[in-house]
Amino acid sequence: MKKNILLIGHGAMARKVLQELPDHLQISHLLIREAQRAETEAALAGSGIHIVTSLEECEAVPDFALECAGHGAVEQYGAEFLAKGIDFGVVSVGALANKALMDQLEAAAQAGKSQLHILAGAVAGIDALAAAREGGLDEVIYSSCKPPLSWLNSPAEQLLDLKSLTEPTAFYEGNAREAARQFPANANVAATIALAGLGFEKTRVRLVADPTVKGNVHRIHARGSFGEFDIELRGKPLVDNPKTSTLAALSAVRALRHGGDWIVI
Template sequence: MPQTIVLIGYGAIAAEVCKALSRDAEIRIAQVLVRPGRQAALQAALPSGIQAISSLDDLHPDTDFVLECAGHDAVRQFGPDVLRGGVDFGVLSAGALADDAGLDRLRRASQTGAAQLILVSGAIGGIDALAAAGDRLDKVTYLSRKPPLSWRGSPAETTHNLACITAPTVLFTGTAREAALTFPKNANVVATVALAGIGFDATEVTLMADPDATGNTHRIKATGPLFDLDYATQGAALPANPKTSALTAYSAVRALRHRGIGVVI
């Protein structure tokens, strides 16, 4: 029997997820939840068989999994209610979890509903190794390197003339918590790295604009008595949104496919 999936939001990521899973017999995307007032317009744009809704009150009764594709506010607004209702909740906007109070609400809701809060790995690889090493690590650093104009719409615009950057330029250094809260549209990977490793306040972050960069590069270095991890992930952006890595969408596709198969890697 197919898994019944509900998406929150219908931007570039959600549209790519729907496209990739359109012929998957084990996954059924039944609904897309959007803000009130957008329901009718979205319904006209959605693939056949997917219903647009604007309230959790209209959630399909057989929903197996809800996947957030809409940003930090959607995690805070819908996550606790979904989890308390006994439905697993997948998060792409992991930066929302840099707020300890919000993360605690989600944890308590998951316990109440006996449901899982699942962080999708998103734009970066190697999260499985980082999480396996976990608290056995002494130091974790994360570097994000992107073309200058990829930082448009972020606080970097107020401190740098992005169009005039001609050499690799550091835009931010600080903790993962500071980065996730300051760059909510660009640094969700930061939060995933922090939660998999040694936490928001111990993880060191550098965000960089590089005019020679051909895509978005994420590099993790992690060391401990038993481990020495050093790996980078580089991927192209989704054509529909240059701020979003294509790997983010396909990591969501993988997470959903895992819901309907017997052998999981």
């Protein structure tokens, strides 16, 4: 049983995790940026959670750290925690499209005899995809469909007139590595699918601006020796952050439950 759980970040996802955490689990430490200390301490007063801004500040070494903070936090803390023998859970999986960071994390995990846990996040079917890989996969295609305005502030702006689009339009087709490089804000799900299945180079990604959809629609097509599957998931965003899906936060709760329950599914 994992006793000491450290959560990184106190944004929309971490707040949802704290809200949905089963009663028998307790977060021992919350790692935040110094600038957020006062507001976080006020928000969590009486919760029993120690607010820290570094691993050194923790009075007991955590068993498990869960990043709910962004790609920068994976870069900042991943190798440090793994090298110290602390299993590290990641929701900002897009950070792992950076091969140099992956190499660094692998070396740290080997040195610390620890594990990097990739959370399924906003998408379904990661269990099936990872199982299918064991028998051999021939093809994995991920399509991400979002309303046009959700693609504002991404390179899609240069490729399409997002404000006047009237029909679904694909503006990127390529591999998951390049998708993560060009669209880092949308890289998490593509990276998770790549890591579970055929890897960053062989996983095909299609990004679509679709005025007919309301939320984010994730579609995965996978084919291999197991057969084939097509999954479509229509996620609802978190109230506090329209860019983060509710399911991603709930997958973080599930990961924490895994460390504390007698039954794992």
